[in-house]
Amino acid sequence: MSAHTLRGRFGTHCFDDPQRLLRYEIPERGAAGKALAVLVPESEDEVGAVLRACNELQQPLVISAGRTGLVEAQRPQGEAVLSLEKLKRPLAFVLSDGRSLQFDEAGDVERWRDQLLAWWLSLQASTAQQAGAPVGATITVQAGIAVDALNDVLACLGLVWPMEMGSSSAASAGGCVANASAGANAVCYGTAAHLCVAAWGFWGDGAAAGPSAAPAWDRPGPETLAIDSASVQTDWGLVGSQGVLGVITRVQLRTYPLPAQREAVLLPVADMPAAMKVFEAARQRFPGDVEEFEFIGRAAIELVREHLGAAFRWPFESEPAAPYFVLLQLKTQDADADLASQLYDFVADELQWPSEQIGYAPLPALKKLRHSITEASNARMRKLGGGRLSFDTATPVNVFGDYLATLQRELIAQWPQLEFVAFGHAGVGGAHLHLLGTREQPVTAQAAAVVARVFDITAEFGGTFSAEHGVGSKWAREFQQRAPEPVRTRLSAAKRQYDPRHILNPASFGLT
Ligand SMILES: Cc1cc2nc3c(=O)[nH]c(=O)nc-3n(C[C@H](O)[C@H](O)[C@H](O)COP(=O)(O)OP(=O)(O)OC[C@H]3O[C@@H](n4cnc5c(N)ncnc54)[C@H](O)[C@@H]3O)c2cc1C
Structure with a gap:
């Protein structure tokens, strides 16, 4: 052609x-x-x-x-x-009682936001509608709208589509649904697949597709994998199918009231099993309100410290000698609650945490630490000049701590020259690993062996080699070698059914 x-x-x-x-x-x-x-x-x-x-x-x-x-x-x-x-405009906003607004075809984020707010105010004026963000509303958007643009529109009603990723200024809502993207909030709201009521579009052969849907989020038990993008659920249709079965052009999304308050704390932990005990205790104490539970390895903190320089804000007076830190974020819809005190009391009294080891700071300062890791790792990679292997794995939460400890111990023992940077979504058992080489000892030399070792260990803990980023062409060979036979057979059969000529993303998943 x-x-x-x-x-x-x-x-x-x-x-x-x-x-x-x-x-x-x-x-x-x-x-x-x-x-x-x-x-x-x-x-x-x-x-x-x-x-x-x-x-x-x-x-x-x-x-x-x-x-x-x-x-x-x-x-x-x-x-x-x-x-x-x-394809980047909002289409319709629907309240739980069915009343709806169709957005203007032409416009920009500001105009659509104004339109939504004016409509909402007019409803309140005419029906004595209660003040406060509407509960159970959905917004339907074209697939290409950026997550931040969508949330700019929703914010005027105090609503959010809760995808918390470092990429949300550009990542599209349709892309997130197609990839079942997770992000830091997944522990609370599930993946983008779960945050989608329905998706429409076209199968690979051009036939109309949808409505496709995943079930609503029901947090799996600690012994079950919570996120696994190496296992496409073909009965979800377009949702989570990562562009190998069809193209999503429109999604109807659940919205949530923005929390009235959010508070977070950074805690040093001796190891990841100890971190997971903090998580379990927090879930018991604040059921449904643990909005994020992220972990950051010491090496990741040091990269951020070097990268941010004078802008680095460390919430501890002295330096805790810990290999890992966890970022625990809580939310509440109760504007009058003293969430800061509740969080502090939980950590100090219930967990018996020494006060000098409670990293308390305004939420944006703590988030900046977490959100600077990728950029800091990029800068370090450029400086070292030996490339990077990056992984996005997950295990069931109940073995996550042991998994990371084993992974770090075994990788460092075998390849001591590699820098091991670990961080991620501990609340759903998700780990991002960056392994950096040097000019003298670049990662390419041992890439195949390192990848195999990381994925072997992950499999030993009942984990997945692709938690939330998908398979794409990067992990196509791994998918063919490691995905269970029923998963491969199911996806191949769906590919033959919906995209028989292999038109879409032909290199992804290594499907033939
Ligand atoms: C800094 C940074 C942080 C990130 N953090 C996270 C994170 O925390 N969690 C996470 O899950 N991901 C994360 N990502 C990855 C990324 O943002 C997601 O994978 C996102 O879903 C990609 O959306 P996109 O619109 O950019 O897709 P693109 O990159 O443009 O497309 C990639 C592929 O997605 C599929 N796709 C996209 N749109 C559609 C559609 N409408 N229909 C069918 N298939 C489609 C196709 O296979 C396409 O080839 C991060 C990325 C960066 C750069």
Whole structure:
């Protein structure tokens, strides 16, 4: 297929100018690829038309939205890119009693926010509607809208779609639903798949798809894997199918009232099993209100300290000599509660934590530490010049502490030259691992052996090699080698059913 044919077919909604293609050839992480052309449909129907035409032309596509994906699914390797960047507006807001607003077609975030607020105020004026954020409302949006843009619109009613990721300024709502992205809030609200009432779009063959849905979040027991993006649930349809079965063009999302208060504390812990005891106690004491439970390894803290320099704010007067820290965040809808005191009393009295080891600071200061890790790791990688292997694994919560301790011990024993940086979503058993090499001893030299060791240990603890970032092309071979046979068979069968010509993301998951 030539780009010329695609341009002839899609006119101005297709381009192949090499300068313009560049942006779509470079994934968030990993090597650059090569795009044949970029197709930019301007409506949902046009996405269906593109898919049907590409089936007819036997033209493979990779899907691109916010371009923040970390498993190289959006990297073209000669395919055309199907970009959802023009599908970025809210469509409808629906209250739990069915009253609804249709958003204007033209506009921007500010205008849609004003429209939503004016509508809400008019309802309050005409029906003596109670003040306060509406409970149980949903918002339907086009798939390409960025998470932050969506939340800018919702904030005027005191609502949020709670995806808490470092990438939310660009990551799209549809991408998050397609990838069942999790993030720091998943311990409280579930993944984006669970935060979606329904998704619509087109299967790979161009047929209309949806409504697709995952069940609402019901936090699994501590012995069950809470997040596992290596195991696509094909009965969820488009949801969580990571762009290998179809393209999501529209999602209806659950909204939540913004908490009236949030408080957090940073605690040093002797090891990860001890960290998980803090988590269990917090869940018992504040059921439903543990909004985040993140862990940060000592090496990650040191990277952030170096990276932020004078801007680094450390909430301890003296330096706790701990290998790990946990960030415990609570919420409440009760504006009159003294949440700060409740949290402090819980840590000081119930957990008997020494006061000098309670890292108390305004929430934004604590979040800055957590959200600076990736950037700090990037800077360190550039400085060391030996590349990085990054992993996104998960285990059941009840073995998570032991898992991380074993992983660190075994990796450092075998490859002492690697820097081991660990952090992540301890509340759902999710670990992000960055292993950094040096110019003298780059990671590439032992990449295959390290990957195999990390994933073997993960499997020994009943874990997954891909917790929330997906499989993409980065872990396609691992999927074929490690995913249980029923999982592979199920996905292959769905691929044959919905995308029989292998048009969509053909390198993802290594499906043939
Ligand atoms: C700094 C940083 C922090 C991050 N933190 C987290 C985190 O905490 N948790 C987490 O889960 N992820 C995290 N991510 C990863 C990323 O933000 C998510 O994977 C997100 O879902 C990608 O959305 P996107 O719109 O950028 O997709 P893109 O990168 O544009 O696309 C990647 C792939 O997603 C699929 N896809 C996207 N949109 C659709 C659609 N509409 N229909 C079907 N398939 C689609 C396709 O397979 C596509 O190739 C982080 C990324 C960065 C850079």
